[in-house]
Amino acid sequence: MDQELLRARYGDDIPEAAALNDVLRLLINHRSCRHFSSDPLPEGLIETLVAAAQSAATSSNTQTFSVVVVEDAARRARLAELSNRQAFIAQAPVFLCWVADLSRLYRMGERHQQTLEGLDYLESFIVAAVDAALAAQNCVVGAESLGLGTVYVGGLRSKPEEVAKELALPPGAVALFGLSLGWPDPARATEIKPRLPQRLVLHREQYGITAEAETLTRYDETLADFSERQGMGRQAWTPRMMQRVGTPAALSGRHRMIEMLRNLGFPLK
Amino acid sequence: MDQELLRARYGDDIPEAAALNDVLRLLINHRSCRHFSSDPLPEGLIETLVAAAQSAATSSNTQTFSVVVVEDAARRARLAELSNRQAFIAQAPVFLCWVADLSRLYRMGERHQQTLEGLDYLESFIVAAVDAALAAQNCVVGAESLGLGTVYVGGLRSKPEEVAKELALPPGAVALFGLSLGWPDPARATEIKPRLPQRLVLHREQYGITAEAETLTRYDETLADFSERQGMGRQAWTPRMMQRVGTPAALSGRHRMIEMLRNLGFPLK
Numbered sequence: 001m002d003q004e005l006l007r008a009r010y011g012d013d014i015p016e017a018a019a020l021n022d023v024l025r026l027l028i029n030h031r032s033c034r035h036f037s038s039d040p041l042p043e044g045l046i047e048t049l050v051a052a053a054q055s056a057a058t059s060s061n062t063q064t065f066s067v068v069v070v071e072d073a074a075r076r077a078r079l080a081e082l083s084n085r086q087a088f089i090a091q092a093p094v095f096l097c098w099v100a101d102l103s104r105l106y107r108m109g110e111r112h113q114q115t116l117e118g119l120d121y122l123e124s125f126i127v128a129a130v131d132a133a134l135a136a137q138n139c140v141v142g143a144e145s146l147g148l149g150t151v152y153v154g155g156l157r158s159k160p161e162e163v164a165k166e167l168a169l170p171p172g173a174v175a176l177f178g179l180s181l182g183w184p185d186p187a188r189a190t191e192i193k194p195r196l197p198q199r200l201v202l203h204r205e206q207y208g209i210t211a212e213a214e215t216l217t218r219y220d221e222t223l224a225d226f227s228e229r230q231g232m233g234r235q236a237w238t239p240r241m242m243q244r245v246g247t248p249a250a251l252s253g254r255h256r257m258i259e260m261l262r263n264l265g266f267p268l269k
Numbered sequence: 270m271d272q273e274l275l276r277a278r279y280g281d282d283i284p285e286a287a288a289l290n291d292v293l294r295l296l297i298n299h300r301s302c303r304h305f306s307s308d309p310l311p312e313g314l315i316e317t318l319v320a321a322a323q324s325a326a327t328s329s330n331t332q333t334f335s336v337v338v339v340e341d342a343a344r345r346a347r348l349a350e351l352s353n354r355q356a357f358i359a360q361a362p363v364f365l366c367w368v369a370d371l372s373r374l375y376r377m378g379e380r381h382q383q384t385l386e387g388l389d390y391l392e393s394f395i396v397a398a399v400d401a402a403l404a405a406q407n408c409v410v411g412a413e414s415l416g417l418g419t420v421y422v423g424g425l426r427s428k429p430e431e432v433a434k435e436l437a438l439p440p441g442a443v444a445l446f447g448l449s450l451g452w453p454d455p456a457r458a459t460e461i462k463p464r465l466p467q468r469l470v471l472h473r474e475q476y477g478i479t480a481e482a483e484t485l486t487r488y489d490e491t492l493a494d495f496s497e498r499q500g501m502g503r504q505a506w507t508p509r510m511m512q513r514v515g516t517p518a519a520l521s522g523r524h525r526m527i528e529m530l531r532n533l534g535f536p537l538k
Contacts, residue, residue, distance in 0.1 A: 009324060017320055018313035023292060023414035027321040027407050044287035050471045051286055052296040054464040055278060056406060057421045060513050061492075061506070063465050068472040075474060099476070104469065105514055108507060111482060118514035122530075123523035126398060127423065130446065133402035137325060138296050141410055145292035152326045154396065168475035177399065195323040196332050200373065202319045203337040205344060206437035207368070213380060223330075237330070238377060244329050245374055245387035248538075254392035258537070261391075268527070 005029060005192075011222035013197035013215075026145055028192075033149025035188035036092040036180070045146075046094070049181075052142035053135035064124070065132035066099040067139075068167045068175070075166065082162050083155035083178060084252055092149075092180035097156060097163070098136045100128035102266070103172035119172070120267040132176050143181055153178035158253045160260050171265030191230065194222045274298060274461075280491035282466035282484075295414055297461075302418025304457035305361040305449070314415075315363070318450075321411035322404035333393070334401035335368040336408075337436045337444070344435065351431050352424035352447060353521055361449035366425060366432070367405045369397035371535070372441035388441070389536040401445050412450055422447035427522045429529050440534030460499065463491045 002020045005028050020028070046069055053067065070076055071094055079097070080089035089095050102119050109116035118124060140150050156163060156178040163175045195201075197215055220236035227235040248255035261268055271289045274297050289297070315338055322336065339345055340363055348366070349358035358364050371388050378385035387393060409419050425432060425447040432444045464470075466484055489505035496504040517524035530537055 006320060009320060015316040015320055016313055017317040018311055020317065021414055023295065024317060024321055024411050026292065027411055028324045030324045030326070032326055042287055044285055046471070047284040047467060048286040048289065048293060050467055051275060051278060051284055052293055054467070054470060055297045055299045055461075057299070057301055057409070058464075059421075059423045060509075061462065062510060062513060063470070066470050066472060066476065068474070068476055070474060072474055104481070105510055107478070107481065108485070108510060112507070112511065114511060114515065116511065116514045117516050118519050118524070121517065121520060121524050121526060123426070123520050123526040124514060126426070126445075126526065129395060129398055130402045130423075133399045134406045137403045137406035138410070140326070141407070142293050142296055145290055152328075154328045154399075157392070157395070166475075167472075168477075170476060170478070173476065176395075192324075193330065195327075198316060198319055198323070201323060201332070201335050202315070203335060203436075205337070205339055205341055206435075207335065207337055207439060207442065208437075209376070209439070212373075212376065216377070238381070240329075241331060241374055241377060242381065242383060242385065244331060245385045245393060246383065247386050248390065251387050251390060251392050255387070255390050255538070257390060257392040257395065269524070 008192040009195055010197060011194045015198045027141065030144060031190045031192050032151040033184045033190070034088045034151050035185040036088060036149060036182035037185050039183045041093055041182065049139045049142050053139040056134040056138040058131045059127045062105070062127060063131065064101055064105065064128035065135050066101040066173065068097040068099060070095045070097060078166055079163065079178070082159045082166070083153050084158055086153060086155060088151060088180050089153065089178065092182035094181045096179040096181060097167055097175040098132045098177055098179065099169065099173050100125065100132050100176045101173045102128055103170040106172045121269045125261065125266050125268060129176055136179060139179065148181060149184035151180050153180065155252065161263055164264055174261060174264045174266065191226065194226050277461040278464055279466060280463045284467045296410065299413060300459045300461050301420040302453045302459070303357045303420050304454040305357060305418060305451035306454050308452045310362055310451065318408045318411050322408040325403040325407040327400045327403070328396045331374070331396060332400065333370055333374065333397035334404050335370040335442065337366040337368060339364045339366060347435055348432065348447065351428045351435065352422050353427055355422060355424060357420060357449050358422065358447065361451035363450045365448040365450060366436055366444040367401045367446055367448065368438065368442050369394065369401050369445045370442045371397055372439040375441045390538045394530065394535050394537060398445055405448060408448070417450060418453035420449050422449065424521065430532055433533055443530060443533045443535065460495065463495050
């Protein structure tokens with residue numbers, strides 16, 4: 001069974017892994033969910049998941065993230081509109097906006113009449129982004145352990161100034177990504193998506209690029225097979241990636257990220 | 270028992286959470302481990318944890334991260350020296366360097382004689398940083414499910430150019446943070462660290478800052494109590510944070526992050 005799970009994740013390039021336990025199986029079994037049922041979520045669920053999120057490590061305990069939980073259907077529809085019109089944002093009962101949040105510390109400085117200059121640097125934005133991501137991933141793992149489905153929404157970064165207005169974010173806070181959360185639609189089950197073979201991702205002692213081109217040719221085949229089974233035609237990885245990062249226009253407005261973050265109160269020195 | 274766990278995490282500000290399951294208990298029970306035993310790690314462990322890491326969501330399946338696994342004691346000692354001299358890096362048997370890695374896609378573009386301009390933007394660095402963080406957190410959860418201890422090392426960003434040389438990173442790759450991994454020293458058990466009350470982190474529909482100052486005063490007390498119990502004196506949150514982000518110098522060299530990332534092949538347009 002564990003071998004089948006690893007085969008789904010890696011195609012024929014299965015790593016020499018140790019025996020799995022239930023948590024590892026849960027993690028490796030992840031797939032994003034883009035079709036939700038309309039069933040409501042249990043009472044106290046969000047507080048439980050946020051407790052899991054806050055329990056993730058955070059740089060020097062700075063806790064530079066927040067989460068805005070959106071349930072209001074009209075607001076979810078507006079946020080879907082601001083996030084490249086992804087239909088599942090309106091469909092899932094909850095949309096969590098994960099915020100890289102230096103504003104709490106900026107306000108602390110103001111209350112104590114001290115300018116906290118360190119916050120103005122790109123480094124502090126990176127700390128906040130990593131804090132938010134570690135927290136969100138704990139939320140996802142906790143949600144999946146309950147049988148819930150999730151999908152991250154990077155499209156929430158396409159119009160961050162308008163999103164900040166919608167969520168009433170203070171200066172020094174930006175919605176870094178969204179997360180739709182709900183019960184998966186049982187009629188729309190999805191497969192595990194194959195990832196890059198470990199030899200391209202896991203390096204021993206130093207970074208190496210042995211046999212990269214050949215390995216990617218094989219991964220292109222594995223992913224094209226997967227995509228065909230999903231009824232999306234034979235989409236290989238290489239052409240998809242070349243398109244995805246080929247031009248500034250392909251970034252869906254996010255080529256303006258430095259300017260947009262500065263407008264939102266991150267000087268990025 | 271669940272109430273005790275939540276009390277350890279939140280002091281008296283316990284959220285109205287739903288019932289927990291084993292995975293949620295594991296997540297909420299997290300604490301960083303800074304003292305390791307010298308016991309070796311099981312065969313295949315790293316491959317298993319990397320499979321969990323690669324199973325995390327990744328932006329458009331770009332998979333813009335790598336991990337360099339360092340076991341060599343001399344290299345770990347050198348990396349400890351480059352990371353603000355944290356002793357546990359040399360003590361734990363394994364040090365994982367999590368790499369925000371656009372280099373794989375840059376190389377793909379070169380092989381296909383196409384300039385992938387989208388990679389040159391801050392947005393692509395953010396994608397890579399978030400991908401690396403989501404993956405690393407899955408690794409941490411998997412490790413803790415096996416009884417292992419971990420601690421993140423943001424100090425790995427203090428001298429990223431020298432770290433890149435040590436790890437032979439190609440252009441477009443930067444070690445974003447480290448992770449020491451090993452069996453916890455049973456003689457040095459740690460407590461769960463209290464986090465901010467949920468009312469400061471979890472916002473409903475829109476961001477709110479009601480009663481922030483009073484809530485932080487109470488959190489300062491909770492954290493001072495914790496720190497006293499750990500034998501570190503009464504360290505409250507507010508003064509610690511003011512010091513941590515007060516000046517560029519407090520960033521331990523990371524106030525040069527934009528320049529350092531550009532030197533490593535991230536144009537950050």
